[in-house]
Amino acid sequence: MATWDLQTTEHHVLICNGGSCNQFGAEELTQAIRSEISRRELDGTIHTTRTRCNGRCHDKCVVIDYPKGIWYKDLKPEDAHLFVDSLHANENFSTKISHSFNGEVFERSTGVVKGVAKDSEKVSKASK
Template sequence: MLVCQGKNCRKEGAKAVYKAIQKEVDQRELKKAVQVTKTKCLEQCKGKCVAVDYPEGTWYRNLTPSDSKDLLDSMMARDVNRDLAGHILKNGTFKKVK
């Protein structure tokens, strides 16, 4: 999981989002299955507080710390949380989630 720490995302609470996801990973003892990494700006500023399920290619947007449980549930089930997803990689092309 790549979690944006660019200027706009940080203004919207990206540091707290990162910490919440990391805490959830720790509590579920998923450190061997899920690596949470802070990144510089991912250039998806309209989706403030952006994270990417990598290598699956699902981009999540408008995240808050309270989304961390649902986000990890989706990741571990290999299912896309359409309430949180902004774009999905499908057949080599990103498709916007409606």
């Protein structure tokens, strides 16, 4: 198993491959983003990790850019080149932002579903 040298990494891209995202093309999106990174020889600055569910199933397919703390929604394989463009230019892919970290809290973009509070979910599950 490989151990990557992350010293030159500028973006750690977390790509949701949970159930809902997988039903809407997460694997194809993962491969498209990775291919675009490789094609541009950006492997040293952009590292990707396939994750399980990130809890924003309504926003499928979800991709998160750290350390910026930007959550993207509705990404499709055909968005990969524009997404990687934005990372390489150190800009945000603004039309697909779900949430962004302002240094203190995550701010939800206009029109994005709020979702349920985590403690509400625990109460709901406990009452079943």
